[in-house]
Amino acid sequence: MDTQPEPEQPTQRLFDIEATPFGDSALMLKAAAGTAEERQAGSRRLRELVFELQPHGLLDVVAGMDSVLVEFDCLAVSHGQLAQTIRLAAAGGGARTGTGRSPELFEIPVVVSEAFSPDLPGVADELGISQEAVLGILESTELSINLLASAMAPMMGSLPFPGQVSRCREPRTNVDPGSVMVAGTSAIIQPFPGPSGWKVIGRTPLTVCDIREDPATSYTPGDRVRFRVIPESEWDALEGRFLRATTSGGLTDGNR
Template sequence: MTTHTAPAERLHHPPELEAEPFGDSALMLRVKNDDGDLRRAGASRLRDVLLGVRPYGVLDIVAGVESLLVEFDCLAVTHEQLAQIIRLAVAGKGLEPGAPGASQSLFVIPMVVSEEFSPDLPGVARELGLSPDAVLKQFQSSVLTINLLAAAMAPMMGGVKFPGQVSRCVEPRTNVEPGSVMVAGTNAIIQPFPGPSGWKVIGRTPLTICDIREDPATSYKPGDLVRFEVVPEREWERLEGRFLRASGGAGSDGSDGSNSDLP
């Protein structure tokens, strides 16, 4: 009989970490494993561990989908010393996820679907062998994890429950409107500002997800959770321009955010 072990259980025993020098003052960290889900979960948990421990000399921690870039003061610590400190921290704390919601915020993001806002939805549906409504149903039922902040602080999210991979556009668009909700593979991303993209657009949120007038400019971070909710087009005017704030989860202030009163 074959026993399948959940990623959280397999992370209970610290996996091997790859720590490669990245220039004179950074380490690239990866969880060494053939299981992509475990590598992603491990990288997310590793970030939480390092933010909690904050090893001496560390200046910044930059999240990737399956990796972490740790920048440090090379006058305070060496590559080898920092790698050893990190391995000791992992051995002491493990990479199993913490208590649910301990360091995560949940964002419920309204999304309007229309011919103008969802130009690629019919093509995505054909590609997946589903109806457009079925695509949206699966998308809304997915609880996504923000893996990293891409260009212009765009939240790149994994975990879309599609039955297959969504391809990118054959010809990238030169300009995608802010708030556009896009998919590729089983990932999703939101366009914070106008700009080019090769991801497929299936909707648009009326909320402002990045605003340099706010401090910080975004309310989300890697490791946070996201769920999308399709709302009627008539809701656009009411919600347009509101700054995205967390809907709940430990680590958020629990206040009523711009998206806390969805219909």
């Protein structure tokens, strides 16, 4: 009796992991192939994997744009042993594409004014386009949060500018919270007052990080962001509200 072969079960594609020694006691992990966005997603999943795995000798994990630096006790484990442990965990299903929570969308209002956008004219001149064109690119591009920088600042990319935006020659010693800044083709939001060399082109009235909230931020790497320029007259109505994900096409930045 003839039998029909069973249909193949769909499988999820595993990441090929590139593991490079980084000094005596650190290992640089990357997704070895794929588009820039796929490598960034791979980096986020690798970070989650290492935290879940807690391999022997682990000291710290530092996330980069498309890489993860794993620091370890070189007296407890070697580069090769740690890399093999992580690769085996990934092969067992720990680092598959399509896992984790679904990305959320955040719509962030931005006020543009002389006080809130001191670097906008210079950014426009540097790129050879108008200030309106700079803001048009900002508003029309859905950005991905690639990583959380210092103080949980969401770092996003990539803006399709016609060139790279340079950093300030002299970093500011104190940038106001909520400042929307650009450098290269990336954007970032300043959560708390502090120094920065990024160029400030606007400010959001929303609070993007609040230690009284649990968790302190509503966004994680992999989430999506859209900026929306609003008139300064709307500032007071939104000031201090905690940033939350957009649902049903509307802004849902609830009160603190």
